[in-house]
Every structure is written in structure tokens, then in C-alpha cells.
Amino acid sequence: MTGFGITDEDIKSFTTSNAGLCGIDTSRLSRFLLAQLTSAWKHRTINTFAVTDVIQQLEGRSPLPSMTAKPRQFKGDALRGLWKVHFFDARFLGRNILNEWSMFSSKSNKFEKLCARIAAEEEEAPSRVGWQGRLAHAFVMEGYRQRAAKQKLTGEWLIFGVHEQINIYLSICTHSNGPEQDREIYDALFALCGDEFPDVFAQQTG
Known part of the structure; x- marks a missing residue:
């Protein structure tokens, strides 16, 4: 022991x-x-x-x-x-979020699509936190929820x-x-x- x-x-x-x-x-x-x-x-x-x-x-x-x-x-x-x-x-959260957005794959454009969507949303309806805060929230919260919904949390x-x-x-x-x-x-x-x-x-x- x-x-x-x-x-x-x-x-x-x-x-x-x-x-x-x-x-x-x-x-x-x-x-x-x-x-x-x-x-x-x-x-x-x-x-x-x-x-x-x-x-x-x-x-x-x-x-x-x-x-x-x-x-x-x-x-x-x-x-x-x-x-x-x-x-x-909780200490595995970062890894799961990066995996969800395929950050280690040169063949995936998931993150680029997310950025484009956030930019469009921010232009249409500017937020108090700006595009940076909007992107950070979507990157973390959506990434986690999507990963969990698919039962892919690792x-x-x-x-x-x-x-x-x-x-x-x-x-x-x-x-x-x-x-x-x-x-x-x-x-x-x-x-x-x-x-x-x-x-x-x-x-x-x-």
C-alpha cells in the first residue's frame, strides 16, 4: 500500500x-x-x-x-x-472536445464549418461576448454535448x-x-x- x-x-x-x-x-x-x-x-x-x-x-x-x-x-x-x-x-474533457471537432485530422473540415457558422451568426445577431466568446462556448459546450449524445466520451x-x-x-x-x-x-x-x-x-x- x-x-x-x-x-x-x-x-x-x-x-x-x-x-x-x-x-x-x-x-x-x-x-x-x-x-x-x-x-x-x-x-x-x-x-x-x-x-x-x-x-x-x-x-x-x-x-x-x-x-x-x-x-x-x-x-x-x-x-x-x-x-x-x-x-x-473532467480531466478528459479537453481530449474529448478536440476529438469531437477532429482537430487532429487534416482531412476534416468540422472546425472550419463551425467557425463559418459562428461568423455568420455573429454577423446576423451580434452578441455581447463577440465572436470569440461565441466560438469558445460552441466549441466546448456543443462539442461535449454532441460527444456525449453519441456515447463517444472517452x-x-x-x-x-x-x-x-x-x-x-x-x-x-x-x-x-x-x-x-x-x-x-x-x-x-x-x-x-x-x-x-x-x-x-x-x-x-x-
Whole structure:
């Protein structure tokens, strides 16, 4: 626990008092995931409800619609059989907005069309904030709303396994950059969670 800056008492406090885990069987959350969430909660590095809300949705306990892509299995050989789902936190907002307007694509003219539309609207009905404020508002607010409506908000991964139709939640994790990193992620998960949930990993090798 030293690497997380937490104690066993911290984990107990988080597990028993956090509203995001209400009704959730925490025995199906790995000790490693609970340590990650407790550390995030204690040190305020991410909003833990961003993760627990996803778990509530996967368990069918939340009436709120998901704003991220549906859960899906990994395709690469190293992580094949395990599942991933995105969770969204405010710190990922900028990336999602840039993605929505295809700012990294030289083939897209979405941003140019937005600028042209804002210029036309400003000319027709000048605003108090000017075209700059109008553009900034549309860029951020429309970008976020459109991304969420399409269930394309991206963030980091919550990785889980499924054994006998029951979800076993293993870890939150940054995106992989390819097969080599997939293998590193699998090896780390196996080392950290393999003894706790051997049936999940038996499915990967068996």
C-alpha cells in the first residue's frame, strides 16, 4: 500500500462509506482496484464516482444512460477474453472536445464549418461576448454535448473479467499503445489479481 499512500484502514473506510459502492458486492472488486480507488479518493486525483457509476451501470443498478461506448472485449491476443469500458472524468474533457471537432485530422473540415457558422451568426445577431466568446462556448459546450449524445466520451479503461456471467472488476488503466503494452498490462493484472480471481485468468489461458 505504500506506493498508493494509503493504509488498510483507508481502504476499509472507502469501501464501507463511499456511496458509489452502495449495493455493490465489493468482493468482486480486486484488492488492487480498491487500492486504486481509495488512493484516488484520498488524494483527489480522480473523481471515484466516474468509476463507480460505470460499475453501477454494468451491474444494472443505475437508471442513468451511459455517455461512453458500450463495454467490449479486447481483441488482441494478450488481453483476449477480458473486457474494457471507458470511464469519463473532467480531466478528459479537453481530449474529448478536440476529438469531437477532429482537430487532429487534416482531412476534416468540422472546425472550419463551425467557425463559418459562428461568423455568420455573429454577423446576423451580434452578441455581447463577440465572436470569440461565441466560438469558445460552441466549441466546448456543443462539442461535449454532441460527444456525449453519441456515447463517444472517452477517458481511461475499467478492465474487468466475466466468469459464469458475473463481472469481476480488476483495475483502472490507461489506454494501451499496442500489443507489447497489452502484454505488460496482462502480466501486471495476472501478478496483482491472478491469485484472487484465478477463474478469470484461467479463461484466458484455457
